Amino acid sequence: MPELPEVETVVRDLRPHLVGSRIASLRVSRHRLRQRWLPAWNQLLLGRQVKEIRRRGKWICALLDDDRYLVFHLGMSGQLTIVARELPVQKHTHVIFDLDDGVSQLRFRDIRRFGLVVVVEDQAALEALLDPGKLGPEPFDLKPAYWRRRLTATRRCLKAALLDQRLVAGVGNIYADESLFEAGLPPTQRGSQTSADEADRLRRSIVRVLNRAIARRGSSIQSYVGGEGLQGEYQNEFRAYGRTGEPCPRCDTPIERIRLAGRSTHFCPRCQKKAVRGR
DNA sequence: ATAGGCGCCTGCTGGC
């Protein structure tokens, strides 16, 4: 579910509530997530204060006052929210942290359980988890030369390349489609057939689309909510994703849907054509 | 190198 804009929204929402707060107590459900919760973590976390919280790709990392990290990944349906203690606990809530203000909780809820909550020992262990070999640069820090090089070095299609977290971190199915639409590039085009100009256009399109989505607090389709439980608004501005059969906002040609890299892919067959000039 | 398939889960929708 959540891609970079959603995760960024969660982190921004949580930061003012979490930074400076201590974990007074916690509870964990017995359902396992992508990775099992280690019982030892309960003791480690008690009384710990959150020093800072930040995003890396689709990962959420909270630095604790013992230099450990509490790390979250939202998978497809994860929700990480600040909630008043007295509010009923929703089904599929897997971890509850009571904060030391005595009134609020941090809750991790995940219907499909593809998400992850782990405690990481130190900075080095965090770097191993988010190894640059597995997790590429942030889209906003993409160096044009790097991007051109990586993109043209692969024979995979652009859609598959965008979804590969090693090339660029944080782009998922929605924003891959939206970025390719913005750039006017066909999702099926091979990376190796991409000109320097096109690579650059794509890079700038990714940044623009993600920034717009962040400004709208991400996209809510089914389960996504931000750190304060609010839905996003960017789903109302999709131009390709999920708009199969609807008119292209630029040329009115019906948006098509195909399967690429195992994922549903939406595009305008007219605007997103190799070597079209203008529109 | 890379495509495709599966598995991990639950829930919703649409067709019959």
Add this chain to the structure above:
DNA sequence: TGCCAGCAGGCGCCTA
């Protein structure tokens, strides 16, 4: 009304 297939913001593993 029920049942079943297919779909869904991710990702890791396996095979060919």
